[in-house]
Amino acid sequence: xxxxxxxPAPTAPPRRRRAWRHILVGWSFILPNFVGFALxxxxxxxxxxxxxxxxxxxxxxxEWVGLKNFQRLWADENFHVALRNTLYYAAxxxxxxxxxxxxxxxxxxxxxxxxxxxxxxxxxxxxxSLVAVAIVWNTLFNPTAGPINQILExxxxxxxxxxxxxxDWAMPAVIVTSVWRDMGYYMVLYLAGLQTIPKxxxxxxxxxxASTWQRFWNITLPxxxxxxxxxxxxxxxxxxxxxxxIVVMTDGGPGRSTLVLAQLVYREGITEGKFGYSSAxxxxxxxxxxxxxxxxxxxxxxxxxx
Amino acid sequence: MTTLHDAPPAAARPRPPATSEHGDxxxxxxxxxxxxxxxxxxxxxxxxxxxAWMLSSSLKRDNEVFAIPIQWIPEELRWSNFVDIWERIxxxxxxxxxxxxxxxxxxxxxxxxxxxxxxxxxxxxPGRDALFLAYIATIAVPWQAYMVPQYIMMxxxxxxxxxxxxxxxxxxxxxxxxxxxxxxxxxxxxxxEAARIDGLSEYGIYWRIILPLSKPALASLALLxxxxxxxxxMGPFIYLSDNELWTVQLGLRSFVGQYDADYAMMMTGAVVSxxxxxxxxxxxxxYFIRGIATSGLKG
Numbered sequence: 001x002x003x004x005x006x007x008p009a010p011t012a013p014p015r016r017r018r019a020w021r022h023i024l025v026g027w028s029f030i031l032p033n034f035v036g037f038a039l040x041x042x043x044x045x046x047x048x049x050x051x052x053x054x055x056x057x058x059x060x061x062x063e064w065v066g067l068k069n070f071q072r073l074w075a076d077e078n079f080h081v082a083l084r085n086t087l088y089y090a091a092x093x094x095x096x097x098x099x100x101x102x103x104x105x106x107x108x109x110x111x112x113x114x115x116x117x118x119x120x121x122x123x124x125x126x127x128x129s130l131v132a133v134a135i136v137w138n139t140l141f142n143p144t145a146g147p148i149n150q151i152l153e154x155x156x157x158x159x160x161x162x163x164x165x166x167x168d169w170a171m172p173a174v175i176v177t178s179v180w181r182d183m184g185y186y187m188v189l190y191l192a193g194l195q196t197i198p199k200x201x202x203x204x205x206x207x208x209x210a211s212t213w214q215r216f217w218n219i220t221l222p223x224x225x226x227x228x229x230x231x232x233x234x235x236x237x238x239x240x241x242x243x244x245x246i247v248v249m250t251d252g253g254p255g256r257s258t259l260v261l262a263q264l265v266y267r268e269g270i271t272e273g274k275f276g277y278s279s280a281x282x283x284x285x286x287x288x289x290x291x292x293x294x295x296x297x298x299x300x301x302x303x304x305x306x
Numbered sequence: 307m308t309t310l311h312d313a314p315p316a317a318a319r320p321r322p323p324a325t326s327e328h329g330d331x332x333x334x335x336x337x338x339x340x341x342x343x344x345x346x347x348x349x350x351x352x353x354x355x356x357x358a359w360m361l362s363s364s365l366k367r368d369n370e371v372f373a374i375p376i377q378w379i380p381e382e383l384r385w386s387n388f389v390d391i392w393e394r395i396x397x398x399x400x401x402x403x404x405x406x407x408x409x410x411x412x413x414x415x416x417x418x419x420x421x422x423x424x425x426x427x428x429x430x431x432p433g434r435d436a437l438f439l440a441y442i443a444t445i446a447v448p449w450q451a452y453m454v455p456q457y458i459m460m461x462x463x464x465x466x467x468x469x470x471x472x473x474x475x476x477x478x479x480x481x482x483x484x485x486x487x488x489x490x491x492x493x494x495x496x497x498x499e500a501a502r503i504d505g506l507s508e509y510g511i512y513w514r515i516i517l518p519l520s521k522p523a524l525a526s527l528a529l530l531x532x533x534x535x536x537x538x539x540m541g542p543f544i545y546l547s548d549n550e551l552w553t554v555q556l557g558l559r560s561f562v563g564q565y566d567a568d569y570a571m572m573m574t575g576a577v578v579s580x581x582x583x584x585x586x587x588x589x590x591x592x593y594f595i596r597g598i599a600t601s602g603l604k605g
Contacts, residue, residue, distance in 0.1 A: 019431075019432075022429060022430060022431045023431045023432065025425075025429055025431075025508050026425045026429040026430075026431035026434060027425070027431070028425075029421050029422055029424050029425025029426075029429060029508070029512070030421075030422045030425040030426065030437070032417075032418045032421060032422070033418035033419060033421065033422035033478055033482075033483055034422065034437075035478075036418065036474065036477060036478025037441070037444075037478045037479070037480060037483075039474075040456065040459075040474055040475050040478060041444050041452075041478070041479070041480065042440065042444065043455075043459075044452040044455035044456040044459060045444060045447060045451075045452045045455075047452070047455035047458075048451055048452040048454065048455050051454065051455060058461075104349065107345060107346060107349055108346070108349075110342060110346075112339070112342060112343065112346070115346070118346045118347075118349070118350045120588075120591055121350045121353060121354055122349070122350065122353050123591075123594075123595070124353075124354075124357075124584075124587065125353065125356075127533050127537070127583055127587055127594070128357075128537075128580055128583065129536070129537040129539070129554075129555055129579055129580065129583065130537065130539050130555070131539060131555045131558045131559050131562075131576070131579065132360070132558070132576035132577075132579055132580050133356075135360075135558070135562060135572050135573065135575075135576045136356045136357075136359060136360045136573070136576060137356065139359070139363070139371070139372075139569055139572075139573075140356060140359060142372065144372070145372030145373075145374060146372070147359065147376050150374060150375065150376055180353070180356070184353075185598065188595055188598045188599055189598070189599065191599075192599040237446060237448065240448065241448035241449065241450045241451075243450055243540060244539045244540050247539070247540070247543070248539060248559060261450075262448070262450035265450055265451070265453070265454065266450070266453070266544075269453070269454035269457065270453070270454060270457050270544055275454055275458060278454050279454055279455070282450065282451040282452070282453075282454060283451070285448060285450065285451055286447060286448065286451040289446075289447075289448055293446065
C-alpha cells in the first residue's frame with residue numbers, strides 16, 4: 001500500500017513543498033525531546049572534550065593548555081590507583097555477573113508451575129535502591145559479628161576477612177554486592193535468548209545420545225552467542241562507569257582501596273572544582289570504554305564471519 | 307502475588323518456534339520434578355537472604371542485630387521501630403519529594419519520548435536516521451564522562467539546589483526515545499498509511515492510533531523511569547544540598563552517617579524506602595521485564 005502515498009495525486013502540492021512538509025512534521029515530533037536532549041546531554045558531552053584541554057578551576061578564567069592536564073594525570077598517583085581499581089572491579093564484576101546470570105536463566109527456564117515466582121524473586125535485587133542494598137550488605141559484611149563472618153567461622157575459617165574494613169577485601173565485597181544486584185537484569189536478557197533456541201536441536205541431540213553437558217556446550221552456548229555478546233558489551237560499559245555503588249558502600253575507602261575512575265572525576269570536578277583536570281580523567285574513562293567496546297565488536301564480527 | 311511471565315524474545319528476533327531444552331522437562335518423573343523445585347528454592351533463597359536479613363533486623367532491638375548465633379526470627383518483634391523512625395528523620399518529606407521528582411520526570415519522559423519516537427519511526431525525512439544515531443550513541447557514553455560539564459551548566463544557570471537541575475537533566479534522556487521507537491517499529495506502517503489516506507494528520511495518527519496501541523510499551527517506559535528516578539542516588543547527591551529538598555535515598559544515607567551504630571533503625575529505614583518500589587514492581591513487573599527484554603538498556 002506504501003506506493004499509493006508516493007504517487008502524486010492530481011491535486012497534490014509540488015514535490016519540493018511536500019518534502020518540506022515532511023521535514024517540518026518530522027521535526028515537530030522530535031523537537032520537544034530534542035531541545036532537552038541537545039541542551040542537557042549533547043552539549044555537555046561535547047563540552048567534556050573541550051574542557052579536558054583547558055585549565056579551569058571554579059574560581060579562575062578558563063585557559064587553553066593543550067595536553068598539560070594529561071601530563072599531570074600521568075604523574076598523579078590517585079589516577080594510577082583509580083585506574084587499577086576500575087580494572088580490578090571490571091575483571092571481577094563482568095565474568096561473575098555473566099556466569100551468575102546465565103546460571104539463573106538456565107535454572108529458571110523451565111515449564112514448572114510457579115517458576116514465574118522464582119524469576120520475580122531473582123529479578124528483585126536489581127530494582128532495589130542502592131542505598132538500601134549498601135546498608136544491608138555492609139552489615140552482612142560486618143567484620144566482627146556480621147552473618148557472613150559468623151558463617152565462615154562456623155565453617156572453620158579461623159581468621160575471616162575484615163571485608164569493607166580491610167584494604168584487601170573491600171573491593172571483593174563491593175564486587176559480590178554488585179553481582180548480586182545486577183545478575184537478575186542480565187538473567188532477563190538470557191531468558192529471552194534461551195527462548196529463541198529451537199527445541200528440535202535438543203531433540204536431535206538427544207536421539208544422537210548427547211549428554212546434558214554436551215547439549216549445553218554444543219547447542220545452548222553457541223545459540224546464545226548474540227545474547228552473550230550483547231550482555232558482555234553492556235556489562236563492560238556498566239563496569240567501567242561504576243560510581244554510585246562505591247560512593248554509597250565504601251566511598252572509595254578504606255584508604256584508596258576502592259577509589260575508581262568515575263569517583264575521581266566526581267571528586268576532582270564537583271567537590272574540588274577542578275573542571276579541566278577532572279574532564280581529562282573523564283576523557284580517559286571514555287576512551288577506555290570506547291576502545292574495549294570497539295574491540296569487542298571487532299572480535300564478534302570476526303567470529304560471526306566464520 | 308502476581309507473577310513474572312515468560313520474558314518475550316528481544317525485539318527484531320522472530321518468535322521462537324519452540325521452547326528450549328529445559329522447557330519440555332515438565333513431563334519428567336516426580337523425583338526429577340522434586341529435584342528441580344529443590345534447586346530453584348535453594349537458588350532463590352540465596353538471592354533473597356539479604357532481604358530476609360533486612361526485614362528481620364528491622365524488627366529487632368539494636369543490640370540484637372549482631373547476636374551470635376544469628377537470630378533470623380527475633381524473640382520479640384519490635385514493630386515500634388516502624389513508628390519511631392518517622393520521629394527520627396522527616397521521612398514523610400523525603401517520600402513526598404521522591405514521589406514528586408519521580409512522577410514529574412516520568413511524565414515528561416513518556417510524553418516527549420513517545421512523541422519523538424513517532425517522528426523517528428513513522429515520518430520519513432532527510433537526516434532522520436543520522437539524528438537517531440546521535441541518540442543511540444549517547445546511550446553508550448558513560449554519564450560520568452559528562453557529569454562535570456552538566457554541573458557547570460547548572461551552576462552557571464544558578465539551578466543547583468533546585469529540582470530544576472534534576473528534572474532537566476533526567477527528563478529528556480535518549481532511553482525513552484529508544485525504547486518507544488523499538489516498539490513502534492513493530493507496528494506495521496500500513497496501519498499509518500491507511501489512516502493517512504483516510505485523511506488523518508500525523509498528529510492524529512500518533513494520538514488516536516499509535517498511542518492507544520502502545521500501552522504496554524508506555525507502561526514499561528513509565529515504570530522503568532519511575533523506579534530509576536526513585537532509586538537514583540548520584541543526581542540528588544550532586545545537586546540537592548537543602549535538607550527539605552532531599553529524596554528518600556539521600557535522607558536514608560545521611561541517617562546512616564549520623565546514627566552509625568543504630569543498625570535496627572537503619573534497616574527499618576531501608577525497608578520503608580524499598581516498600582513503595584516493591585508494590586509498584588509487583589503491580590507492573592510484566593512491563594518491567596518486557597521493557598528490559600525489548601530495549602536491553604537501562605536509563
